[in-house]
Amino acid sequence: MQSETLQSESCNVLEWAKLLDHLASYAQSAIGAERCRSLVLEINLSQAQMRQQETSDMLRLRSGVDPFPVLRFPNVAEWLGRVAKGACLEAHELRDIALVLGLIDDVQRYxxxxxxxxxxVGAMVVQLGPVEEYRRLTIALNAAIDPDGSMRESASPELHRLMQRANDLKRQMRHRLDQILHSRRYEEVLQEHYFAQREGRYVVPIKAEMQGRIPGIVHDVSSSGATVFLEPRELVDLNNSIKVVDLDVEREVRRILRELSAMVAPHQPALAGSVALLGELDAISAKAGLSQRLQAVPPRLNEQGRILLNRARHPFLVLTKEQVVPNDLVFDETVRVLIISGPNTGGKTVTLKLLGLFALMVRCGLHLPCAPESEMAIFPSVYADIGDAQDLARDLSSFSAHITQMVQLLKEVSEGTDVGTSPSPIHPGRALVLLDEPVTSTDPAEGAALASALLC
Structure with a gap:
């Protein structure tokens, strides 16, 4: 079994994905939530310290008098992908891009x-892309598209002229329809006194049995068959004129959309990176939000295997219970093995999982629910064998499965195949191994002997 598989199984045992799902609930955007669920686990001390500092910075900004801009923005990744291929975007899609561009501008100023x-966090400003160019693009998009995602009449002089022409024709149509609805000629044949539109043409509801009395074109029939929706012959020319100008408006709108899409296309690579950074900032903000909820603090980090956790609390217990009994965990770099013993339901397994989660949390910038001045080591590899490992598919009993897991784990640790490193003996602080009731499910005397051999 490869190192990645063992560590992935350890993350499952520690319920790491569950914690990331909870973290994602603090994100304000879909991209930010996605980043939360796929946090990178740093293996370098300086990078882990940087992630911790980012969360601390964001926490300070969120609680200040000038809070961070709201990072609720639409996911425009699909729109950017399409425009890069030469597609013509719809008005609401360009509106979404304009909203993102405006947010990028706000974030840069902040x-x-x-x-x-x-x-x-402030150092990330250089990654936001060519914001000055974005501003010119934002002005062009906002000048053509309303906040509701519709095209502005003022988007071009030609569109303005056509819209005015269309509105004039429709006013004439409503006047003619008003005359028809109040005409004595139509008094007996009208089903009701209103007009409607069918296939973009204005019609009136006529009683089915009287449709022959009014010359015109039938465009629809009611579900009961009692009413036909008729375009009187006297409205055909005006309806035709309205149809022609509507088509002209549609062509002009498509021309403007193509022009605006062409303006966006050259910015697609840089804009994709800017959007990714907004998602990253949203994920950092989510980390700060979770830190506030857990009443967590940034620990001091080291890579010597030294752990000093004061009043440590399991994150899931903090999230679900009002009162949580804290624990202290202390061992320095000289301690290679720590055995936790005690009665059933005494919190041994919870403490193991707490330590495993803490080892993962500090590597991606998550603060720890413990007392200030606590210290946590960076473990590039975290292995956990907790719970019943029975594998029916491989015909392994609980004991056999545990032994198989132990052999694989010990082989991995002894070879020192850490992520991102070449095989070499692991020195203290490079791997954290968590074993819950090792070598159980067998004769107690034999199990004790195997456990002693395992730990020594």
Whole structure:
């Protein structure tokens, strides 16, 4: 079994995905939530410290008098992918891109104001892309498209002229229809006194048995068959004129959309990166939100295997219970093995899972629910064998499955195949191995002997 598989199974045992799902609930955008569910586990101390600093910066910004801009923005990845291939975007899609461009501008201005008091987050401002060019594009998009996603009449002089012509014709049509609805000639044949549209043409409801009395074109029939929707012959020319100008309006709108899409296309690569950064900032903001909820703190980090956790609480217990009994965990770099013993339901397994989760959390910038001045080591590899490992598909009993897991785990640790490193003996602090009731499900005396051999 490869290192990645063992560590993936360990993450499942520790319920890492469940914690990331909870983290994602604090994100304000779909892209931010996706980033939360796929956090990178750093293996380098300096990178892990940077992730912690980013969360601390965001926490400080969120609680300040000038809070971070709201990072609720539409996912425009699909729109950008299509426009890069030469597609013509719809008005509401261009509206979404304009909203994102406006947010990028707001975020840049904000980060420039707060670079001094939030250096880690503030440094990201250079990754936002060519914001000055974005501003010109934003002006062009907002000039043509309303916030509701419809095309502005003022988007072009030609569109304005055509819209005015269409409105004039429709006013004439409503006047003619008003005359028809109040005409003595139509008094007996009308089913009701209103007009409607069918296939873009104005019609009136006529009693089915009297449709022969009014010359015209039938466009529809009611579900009961009692009413036909008739376009009187006297309205045909005006309806034709309205149809022609509507088609002209549609052609002009498509021309403007093609022009605007062509303006967006050259910015697609940079804009895709800017949107990704917004998602990253949203994920950092989610980390800060979770930190507030857990009443967590940023621990000191080391890579010597030293752990000093004061009043540590399991994140899931903090999220679900009002009162949580904290635990202290202390061992320095000279300690290679720590045995936790005690009665059933005494919290041994919870403590193991807590330590495993903490080892993952500090690597991706999540603060720890413990007392200030706590310290946590960076473990590039985390292995956990917790719970019943019985595997019926491979015809393994609980004992056999545990032994198989132990052999694989010990082989992995002894070979030192860490992520991102070449095989070499693991020195203290490079791997964290969590074993819950090792070598159980067999004779107690034999199990004790095997456990002693395993730990020594």
């Amino acid at each position: 980060l420039l104001r707060h670079q001094a008091d939030a250096p880690a």
